[in-house]
Amino acid sequence: MSVQALTLTLRLAVLVSLILMAIGLPMGYWLAISRRRWKFVIEAIVALPIVLPPTVLGFYVLVAIGPLSPVGRWYHAITGGSLAFTFRGLVVGSVLYSLPFAVQPIAAAFSSVDQTLLHASATLGASRWRTFWRIVFPLGIPGVLTGFVLSFAHTLGEFGVVLMIGGNIPGATQTVSIWIYDQVQSLDYASANQMAGLLLLVCFVILIALYGLRRNRKWGAWGWQ
């Protein structure tokens, strides 16, 4: 059991889910209310990480943060370092990888909010900002929570992207899934089993909690099946 890998993974998952909330709330809201014709293009882009192999995403992230790309050079100019093989690099990769798991439930929950409430709010003179925080957000909380939990769990279980951009450094980029892979490769099945069992349990409990809550009437409007 590697406590280091475990805390690193938890830190990554919490950080990524928080960042995804910051991105997912405005993005989900926009997807819910926008009437732009090309909205479907954005929806398709958001959904891409679901169907893309992690190696495709990992490959492009690795190239993008590499010293030959504009992004990599720009980052180097600012920080003097590189994103490859760093914890920050993993955060970037994971945010991209888990994006749909945060945005989709949020957008679905927001769009299921009764439109007449929004109109009423506007008629009563509330700003869009106020309408969002007083009506849309409270009614969409189940979807927001789903988005948070799913992006957390999805980041916990990330493997391919981390394998490609991480470099397997203990304490920096060696997540639990990579650590398990290493134990299996070096035939330490007992250690692998301990950690894999723990991860299985954690993910199961998370999903049990999520599905259990969904049964509750109060949490009616789930934007996720």
Next chain:
Amino acid sequence: MAKSAWGLPLILLLATVGTTVAGAQQITVAAAADLNYALTELANRFEHDTGSKVTLSFGSSGNLYSQIVTGAPFDLFFSADEAYPQRLVADGVAEAKSLRTYAFGHLVLWVPNRSSLDLEKLQMQTLTHPSVTRIAIANPQYAPYGRAAMAAIDHYGLKERVAGKLVFGESVSQAAQFVQSGNAQAGLIALSLAKSPAMAETGRYWEVPADAYPGLRQAAVILAASKQKKTAAAFLDFVVSAEGATVLQQFGLTPPMHP
């Protein structure tokens, strides 16, 4: 309706089974990542000469070993060391009398062409140069070239100084990719990969002296569960033949001395 819906998949399934049976002269070979180019070339020649089909599957030797132990359907295993094949024999899943050394591997220090580091002058001290912040090696837990790299680092007494710079590839190929893409500034990789076209064009290397690490004696073995032992033996014979040795040499692998 249900019948017609199943018709096509069934035909496809039967067709697949059919081709497998018809192409009986087919072997699946597990091979260490450092053989990526050399063995592909050898397999092509063998296929051309004999009409048999060779399917190659590359990975770190430890990775392949654990796959084989858990029943992966390979006929032949080319390791980057001799310990894994020996263990397979001891485990009873490989044929003891087929075990054979086919080459000696070499470790090199590789940097991209755009690097200004003078390898001939700095040699192993390249790793401690301030401009080198990341050094790619294969994972020593299960890749023989990773172990050789660690041994060489230790040999030069650089362990403490480079410990924070090391990044670990899942195989020696991934370590090579890390440094070739420029994400690491230097790498300790296999000479056989440094001699591949993609790596040769984009970088240069310094060969780590053989006394700095335990010899990479690379051995192959035929697996007990193989149903194509004849073809597997023929391919292994071809790899250690004079023609095979020439190809291995082109890729920087030293064939064992013929008595």
